[in-house]
Amino acid sequence: MAIIRDMISGFELFQPTAVDDAIELLSRYGDDGWVLSGGLDSFDWFKDRIKKPTAVVDLTNVEELKGVRISSDGVEIGAMTTITEVSKHPHLLENYSILAQAAGHIATPQIRNRGTLGGNLSQDTRCWYYRSGWPCYRAGGNVCYAGTPTSMNREHCITGASRCVAVNPSDSAPALIALGAQFVIRGPGGEKIVEAQDYFMSPAVDIQRMTVLEPDELLTSIRIPTTWSGAGFYYEKMEDRKAWDFALMSVASAIKMSGGIIEDARLAVNGVAPFPVRLEVVESFIKGKEPTDELGMAAGQLSLSTTNAQPLRHNDFKLPLMRNLVRRSIRGTEG
């Protein structure tokens, strides 16, 4: 008998106005609590009755989590800043256009108006076995339904799998990794700062979490240093249709040039692993070289070998896709 899933299970709704109050609530409810930012990930879960939290902590009224703050050290973006604001902010467009560009590729204008940067970074994976309520590893079970030889796994990962083969769906994550961003996390023990690439959790470490956030912690802001301000940027998102779709794969690069030579570079791809992947070996490889197409091809090939990329049953196409996106991200930047 089919299960009807159109009514959200009951929960207690809290709408704190301060971060500390939100953290206190999350500490109180632990694993039974749920952080609601834009709601675009949360309401899917709730309406499908797959996640049934006891308490939902809505951050909409926490003003200190909103807005873009510019300083001499760079820029700090509150986790509750809408994606629309990130994609249209003049300072970001001028200095960190790769982030604005990535934000502009997220979903649709309506979703960008409601969705937040913190939510986009912290959202759960879109593996449909998991999202459909299968008792997989990520749901606390003991199998990956997407990883079998007969599974539908076209969108799944080609590297970084550890039992779970789902990918991280965030469009903004690779851009922030390329910009050398730091994520500010606040919990009962105070504040801590992690590098962008360290914010995301490998399933080898914890298969039930996408990020390092503990149940009583909040991502409060994203700090972007001036290091890469005004560098040559490249962002590309490959998707099955040109709007309102999750990425099959995305790439972001920040490259500093000096006299036609790559002086420094940061590259990240998403949609290849359960977490966004920074390509440090490729970064080292291209430094001191001209950004030619030949270099791009070699770097693309290196990105596959260095990540030990292996396709699943239905996603062989991701190998040439990754190779070509990395190639284009090197060839296509303007220093």
Next chain:
Amino acid sequence: MELWRKLANPWGQEVLIGISWNLMWAAIVFGLGFVAVHFVWARAKANGTPGSDHAESNSSEGWNLPVKILRHAMSERVFHWLMSATMIVLLVTAFFPIVGVQFAWVEIHWIAGLVLAVTILYHIIQATVWQNFWAMWIDKDDIKAGKLELNNILSNNEEEAPKAGKYPVDHKLFHHAASVSGLLAIATGLLMMLRIDTWFGLADPDRVFSDAGWGVVYVLHGLGGVGLITLVITHIYFAVRPDKWWITKSMFFGWITRDDYLKHHDPERWVVGKKEAPGQAEAGSNDSGLTYSEGNRST
């Protein structure tokens, strides 16, 4: 207290996933509780019978024995410590992530499990082919000794129990409990390797069992694992107890002293020396070195 973890599939059917982690805590509490109770009991007993730990050993009269008696050959000691190391690695990689110490544990876990499986296989072959397989078997004398010792504990009697062969009855019981838990964890663990990418192939989770069948495999693996928690806690406790140090030392150096041998073992059941004719009493011992014998009557 929930014993099993179950999850619902999209049709609302419950699928068995594994044991509840409550059982892990129960195993830890039970192991530590046993240790605490035994510690208090042993202390009270030692206070009540001063000098009992220093009771005189049996005379070596009638036996031609060396000063040091080999209890564990080098191959057995290497096996023991290799098994211990892999067991600790397995328990740490299995249970630390559950209590919040997070690291990439899966690969370490299955590799350690594979090493354990190989060492156990070696041990089974060695014990069957080159050693006296029945030395670890519980016989009538062991049952009698066990009953007497239990009776002594419960009634506070001091009736002397028959001495053990090479392995005392409590060691045999521990060995058999560890065998059941260990073999259960190993057999199910080897099956579970089909569900992850290993050196031997990519994950093929649908192979062999249905979801429900795999649930049973995970439950058995979990039961074996939590059983080993209790067993390892108690084993380490006894290994570090001063009154058992003479045995622990033999796992490092291989030998026990002639005095310990005569104090704790029955030379008729663990034969390591030759019985002398009545007229040869002056040669009651020899200090010339190490003797080792599995012995036909070594039990």
